[in-house]
Amino acid sequence: MTDALRDRGHAAGWFLPATIVLALVSLVLAVFIGVVDIPPSDILATLAGHGSPEARSIIMDIRLPRIVTGILAGIHFAVAGLILQQITRNRLADPSIMGISQGATLAVALFLLLTVYIHDPGSNTLAELPLEWMPAIGMVGGLAAGGVIYALALHRDLGPLRITICGIAVGAVLHAPAISLIAGWGSARIEILLEWLSGSLYARSWKHAVFLLPFTIAGLAALPLLSRPLDLLRFEAPVARSFGLAYRRQFTLALVLSCCLAASAVGVVGPIIFVGLIVPHLARFMARRHHSLVLPLTIALGAIVVTLGDLTGRLLGQAEEIPIGVVTAICGVPVLIFLLRRTP
Amino acid sequence: MAFSCSRLSVAYGSRKALNDFNISLGAGEIRALIGPNGSGKSTALQALAGLIAPTEGMVEIDGKVIGSMSRRDIARHIAFLPQQPAAPDEMTVGQLVRQGRFAHVGLFKSYGPKDEEAIDWALESTGLADFTDRSLKELSGGERQRAWISAALAQEAQILLLDEPTSYLDIGYQIEVLDLVHRLSREKKVGIIMAIHDINQAMSVCDHITVLQQGTLAFDGDPAALAESGLIEQVFRVKGRFVQIAPHAPPHFDVELARWGQA
Numbered sequence: 257m258t259d260a261l262r263d264r265g266h267a268a269g270w271f272l273p274a275t276i277v278l279a280l281v282s283l284v285l286a287v288f289i290g291v292v293d294i295p296p297s298d299i300l301a302t303l304a305g306h307g308s309p310e311a312r313s314i315i316m317d318i319r320l321p322r323i324v325t326g327i328l329a330g331i332h333f334a335v336a337g338l339i340l341q342q343i344t345r346n347r348l349a350d351p352s353i354m355g356i357s358q359g360a361t362l363a364v365a366l367f368l369l370l371t372v373y374i375h376d377p378g379s380n381t382l383a384e385l386p387l388e389w390m391p392a393i394g395m396v397g398g399l400a401a402g403g404v405i406y407a408l409a410l411h412r413d414l415g416p417l418r419i420t421i422c423g424i425a426v427g428a429v430l431h432a433p434a435i436s437l438i439a440g441w442g443s444a445r446i447e448i449l450l451e452w453l454s455g456s457l458y459a460r461s462w463k464h465a466v467f468l469l470p471f472t473i474a475g476l477a478a479l480p481l482l483s484r485p486l487d488l489l490r491f492e493a494p495v496a497r498s499f500g501l502a503y504r505r506q507f508t509l510a511l512v513l514s515c516c517l518a519a520s521a522v523g524v525v526g527p528i529i530f531v532g533l534i535v536p537h538l539a540r541f542m543a544r545r546h547h548s549l550v551l552p553l554t555i556a557l558g559a560i561v562v563t564l565g566d567l568t569g570r571l572l573g574q575a576e577e578i579p580i581g582v583v584t585a586i587c588g589v590p591v592l593i594f595l596l597r598r599t600p
Numbered sequence: 601m602a603f604s605c606s607r608l609s610v611a612y613g614s615r616k617a618l619n620d621f622n623i624s625l626g627a628g629e630i631r632a633l634i635g636p637n638g639s640g641k642s643t644a645l646q647a648l649a650g651l652i653a654p655t656e657g658m659v660e661i662d663g664k665v666i667g668s669m670s671r672r673d674i675a676r677h678i679a680f681l682p683q684q685p686a687a688p689d690e691m692t693v694g695q696l697v698r699q700g701r702f703a704h705v706g707l708f709k710s711y712g713p714k715d716e717e718a719i720d721w722a723l724e725s726t727g728l729a730d731f732t733d734r735s736l737k738e739l740s741g742g743e744r745q746r747a748w749i750s751a752a753l754a755q756e757a758q759i760l761l762l763d764e765p766t767s768y769l770d771i772g773y774q775i776e777v778l779d780l781v782h783r784l785s786r787e788k789k790v791g792i793i794m795a796i797h798d799i800n801q802a803m804s805v806c807d808h809i810t811v812l813q814q815g816t817l818a819f820d821g822d823p824a825a826l827a828e829s830g831l832i833e834q835v836f837r838v839k840g841r842f843v844q845i846a847p848h849a850p851p852h853f854d855v856e857l858a859r860w861g862q863a
Contacts, residue, residue: 345688481707488702490688494651498682499755500675500703545690545735 271542272549275556282563286323287315291570291577317461325460325524326566326580327559328468330531332521334558335475337532338539338551339514343489343507344419347596350533351518354420355405355427356398357529360522361453362434363397364390368449369437390523391467398519401426402511455528455581457566464524471520478513479551486510487547528581530588531561538591601627601758603678603791607657610643610815617643619815621657627758628789630781632802635812636836641795642683644812645761648793649680661759675703679752680761684768687736693747694732697722700754722753726780742773749780760784762794766801774798778805799832803850811835827851 288299294311301307302315333351340349351357367389408422438449451458479486485506488496497503518532539553562580565587569578604624610617618640625631633641646652648659650666659666661677679700687696700722701715711719723729726746736744745765752760762781766774782805784790796802802809803823811819811826813835819826826832827842832853840855 342688484702484705484707488699490691491699492682492686494646494680494682495685497651497671498649498675498678498680499699499751500672502671540690545692545695545733547690547695 269546272552272556275542275553275560279556279560279563282560282567283323283327286563286567287319289567289571290314290319321462321465322457322460322566323563324462324465325468326457326562328465328472329457329521329525329528330535330558330560330562331472331555332468332475332517332558333528333531334535334539334554334561335479335551336514336518336521338536338554339486339510339517340532341536342486343510343514345490345492346417346420347537348533349420349423350530351398351514351522352527352529353427353533354423355401355425355430356423356515356518357522357527358427358430358434359401359404360394360398360519361527362430362437363393363400363519364523365434365437365449367393391471391520392523394521394523395471395516395519397430398515398522399512401430401519402515406508406511451579452526454579455526455584456579457525457562458577458579460525468520468524471516475513475517476555482506482510482513483551526579526581528562528584530584530592531558534584534588534591535561601662601791603659603661603759605648605657605659608644608647608654608659609656610640610647610652611655617815618647618654621647621812621815621817623793623810623817623820625759625791625793627791628785629791629808630785630806631791631793631808631810632806633793633795633810633812634797634799634802635818639812640815641812642763643815645680645763645793645795646682649678649761650674651680672703675755675757677757678759678761679755679757681748681752681763681765683763685748689737691736692732693723693728693734693736693739693750694719696736696747697728697732697751697754700751703755718756719754722750725753725784726750740773741769742776745769745773745777746780749777753784758790760790760792762792764795764797766796766798774801781805799853803827803853823850827853 287303288296292314294314298307298311299315302311307315336351336356337349340351340354341347344354371389404426405419405422408418408426434453438453485501488499488501489503489507489510491499493503521528535557536550536554538557539550542553543549561584565583566580569580569583572578602624603626604622606622608621609619621640621644623631633644635641643652647654650659650669650671653667661669666674666678697719698711701711701718704718705711705715720729723732726749728743728746728750731739731743731747736747739747749762749765760781765777765781769777778801781792781794785792794806803826806823808821809819809823809826810817811831818835819829819831821829827850832838833840838855840853842851843854845852
């Protein structure tokens, strides 16, 4: 904190307040702009508690819950990516590259197959899916994938390259059955599931946000306790251990936290790819030497990227909206290439 | 402070890297660990630091076996610096040195005045007080090595294990690091074991010299005794002799280069 104040020559100190302002602006934009045009005065009236019934239903039941769910999911993916990049000392680590999202996807696909298809073959909307279980089921799948990666990588040593390659392999193995499950599903539901699979905030209600919120709170509350171990996990194991870190235990805790955050979000919104990869890079790029700013910047940017990405998808696609996962994937690639060009 | 290892053996698979190794270290003592490449110097240091579990034997500090101590507890007694340690990108000298306090600060507490004092002392002893905000990447090799030593000092451990702290540094920086090591042992009574390649540097700054050959202790004693033993020629497969350059200085090993012999 103090090093941020001491710095005079660099703009890093301005990035955090500016990012928070941008987060608020994107929130306001996402509330005010949408496929259905509502007069701003009506929106303000609605927010004050006395708008027209139409505006009420659109703002309170459609836009706001969707935005809040997106913000929470964005924070989950971004923080999960940051933790993964730090503990594996790998700039390319991301929940979707490391197999965690795929584990969650497979678990959710299996779960949906078992519950929806077997019990009620007639239902065909995501809204009717047993969503209260989805973050938990996703988390189980993500943790299982994380466990497999951990076991494979820990077999001899937790080198960053080894764990990443294991993650990619595990992810590929888990992704294939998830896709084939969904492909064998029957045409009525497949469209909706494919949308979920590409990462979508379509038709997310307050229920989704409320189910995600405890995970967000628990995850963010765990971060201050893990912050000093996380600092040391950025070093190679022998160095971290000689500084006094119980490396395996802390690595495991950090990996579990990352898996929980990413996989619970996958359960609710599907794998929104690249958020966990790009946001921590942007945050580090802004923070430069001020490491203490990286985490708050990551949280704020995670919220912004998903909110603006979803708004873009809503506006460009109009009624046939573009899923947020597609937007982040398309926008993410140039940013990734730019960032990689800057790294030695 | 009493630090020792007894019958310490380490095996990587079927290959024995360290065999029945015994040494002890007192407060303020500097001990050099020399030996050819692959003779087990790094393995010995890492086993002494508790970073690799020995297949046999044990390391003891003040009567406690370090295998049964927590990492945090070990770190308050022993600081270890590996060969060419890597720091995360964009880390500053100040941030690196702060990590040295990890073992002293509870997870739920923040840095207290004692910690800040230790950090300031570590930075000052290594001459880095004005470098705190500099990125490690901007530093020269010698400055970077000093920053790492500074982080180890912030640990306030009574034992410092250094794996080739002078390798890859030019002669000026080598002497700088050795001076620092010497000062720490004499002024702060820190016990130091360092792996080092330069025999003459080892002879001039160290109180004791340990020679390792294929994982086994080949010699343990003071520099003068090593000079008399004739072991250096045999262990390193070179021809040379020890010469007395200055009256009170330790003898200097003068190596004979093969080309000169032929001429």
